[in-house]
Amino acid sequence: xxxxxxxxxxxxxxxxxxxxxxxxxxxxxxxxxxxxxxxxxxxxxxxxxxxxxxxxxxxxxxxxxxxxxxxxxxxxxxxxxxxxxxxxxxxxxxxxxxxxxxxxxxxxxxxxxxxxxxxxxxxxxxxxxxxxxxxxxxxxxxxxxxxxxxxxxxxxxxxxxxxxxxxxxxxxxxxxxxxxxxxxxxxxxxxxxxxxxxxxxxxxxxxxxxxxxxxxxxxxxxxxxxxxxxxxxxxxxxxxxxxxxxxxxxxxxxxxxxxxxxxxxxxxxxxxxxxxxxxxxxxxxxxxxxxxxxxxxxxxxxxxxxxxxxxxxxxxxxxxxxxxxxxxxxxxxxxxxxxxxxxxxxxxx
Numbered sequence: 001x002x003x004x005x006x007x008x009x010x011x012x013x014x015x016x017x018x019x020x021x022x023x024x025x026x027x028x029x030x031x032x033x034x035x036x037x038x039x040x041x042x043x044x045x046x047x048x049x050x051x052x053x054x055x056x057x058x059x060x061x062x063x064x065x066x067x068x069x070x071x072x073x074x075x076x077x078x079x080x081x082x083x084x085x086x087x088x089x090x091x092x093x094x095x096x097x098x099x100x101x102x103x104x105x106x107x108x109x110x111x112x113x114x115x116x117x118x119x120x121x122x123x124x125x126x127x128x129x130x131x132x133x134x135x136x137x138x139x140x141x142x143x144x145x146x147x148x149x150x151x152x153x154x155x156x157x158x159x160x161x162x163x164x165x166x167x168x169x170x171x172x173x174x175x176x177x178x179x180x181x182x183x184x185x186x187x188x189x190x191x192x193x194x195x196x197x198x199x200x201x202x203x204x205x206x207x208x209x210x211x212x213x214x215x216x217x218x219x220x221x222x223x224x225x226x227x228x229x230x231x232x233x234x235x236x237x238x239x240x241x242x243x244x245x246x247x248x249x250x251x252x253x254x255x256x257x258x259x260x261x262x263x264x265x266x267x268x269x270x271x272x273x274x275x276x277x278x279x280x281x282x283x284x285x286x287x288x289x290x291x292x293x294x295x296x297x298x299x300x301x302x303x304x305x306x307x308x309x310x311x312x313x314x315x316x317x318x319x320x321x322x323x324x325x326x327x328x329x330x331x332x333x334x335x336x337x338x339x340x341x342x343x344x345x346x347x348x349x
Contacts, residue, residue, distance in 0.1 A: 005036060021125020035304045039089035042340040046071055047101070051083070051336025054262060055133040055140070056166040061322035064128045070101060079103045080125045081142070085166050088320060088334065088343050094166060104128070105142050105161050105169045106308050108182065108298065113161035122146040122154070125201055129193040130263065131163065132204060132226070138163040141193025141206070143234050144183060149261060152195025155190045157183035160230040172230030184232045192222065195262035195275075197293065197321075204229055205293035207262045208252070217260050217280060220252040221294050238294040255295045263319040264293070269348055275334055276303065278317035283308045285333065286315050303346060309338030316341075 036250070043049050048069040051276040053067035055062045064349045068079040083104045096102040107115075115123045124149055140161045147153040159182045162171035167291045175181045185192045195207030201228035204280035209219040217345045236245035240253025256262065256275075264275035271287040275297075279286060306314040316336035320343070323332035331346045 011206050034349065035241055038343040038345050040340050040342050041089055047188050049102055051341055053130050053318040054320045054322065055131045056322035057133040057138060058135045059165040061320060062133065062138065062165055063091055064131065065105065066127050079107065079129050081105050086189045096138055102168055105140065121148050123326055130196045132196045132198050133154065133257065136318060141196060143190055143330055155187045156180060157186040158190045158193045159183045174230050174232055176232045184230060197264050198226060199293045209260050209262060213279065216226060218254040219256040221255050223253065243328065256297050258300065265321050265324050265328065267348060269327045269329035276319050277318060278314060283314045285335065306335050307337050
């Protein structure tokens with residue numbers, strides 16, 4: 001089904017695109033896009049957050065942040081992940097019994113002990129990737145890494161944690177790998193979990209986006225019953241030939257090129273799934289559609305060009321699934337810019 005977007009402006013945009021005035025800033029949008037900025041969320045002083053992805057629960061939206069800094073130099077601390085719930089423009093942080101910002105996905109006692117015993121200067125971190133929710137349990141995919149800094153990171157694998165609205169998570173333990181009992185995939189297959197959704201057929205579709213060459217990114221897809229999401233042997237991988245699914249991860253076919261992560265929802269308005277992602281080393285946000293979660297995917301369309309921070313590029317582009325309209329014609333997209341998270345309304349035509 002062909003779809004397009006219009007611009008929410010009092011005057012129709014020119015064919016080459018236009019800008020939405022936000023005081024001294026503007027979002028550059030394509031002429032076929034209807035886009036308006038809903039709000040800008042800036043953390044309070046002393047907290048530095050990355051751009052979140054979010055999980056929709058019956059109670060509301062749960063925002064999941066990665067590496068979070070609390071305090072100021074030299075008295076600061078790192079949380080490898082954190083969360084907030086409720087209104088995206090003014091979310092409530094998830095806190096522990098001590099009233100402090102909580103770590104959602106904690107290290108195990110074995111991992112803490114291993115870090116103490118290390119002599120290579122590395123430490124373990126758990127960095128959330130994506131997830132999906134529902135009326136009860138939600139699930140978060142996270143990468144386990146060993147790092148000495150942001151430019152010296154060794155990825156161990158990807159695991160799954162169970163999550164309830166407003167609470168901290170419980171890591172699942174599939175016990176498939178003796179050296180990593182909490183992980184569902186080991187490196188070099190640790191890209192799985194860079195996107196996830198529950199489709200109309202009730203199955204969870206999990207995307208694995210990875211860098212296959214310099215400046216070349218690609219995504220694959222697997223599916224699993226949600227209640228088996230932590231079981232490595234329960235996944236079936238789309239092999240690319242008609243509707244062929246395989247238990248062998250190395251046979252998974254590329255379904256999307258150019259994306260480093262995917263977040264998507266089903267839009268009854270389009271009769272298709274719509275996914276968003278950011279371009280590599282640019283501030284543009286793209287959308288692709290597909291009749292099924294595994295494709296075939298159409299050509300990417302520019303939704304908008306985000307407002308970049310002074311010292312870099314936008315990051316953390318995600319759909320906010322809890323704010324999709326019932327007919328799928330209105331979406332909410334978030335992205336990170338400088339210290340702030342910006343939320344953008346998109347209307348599909």
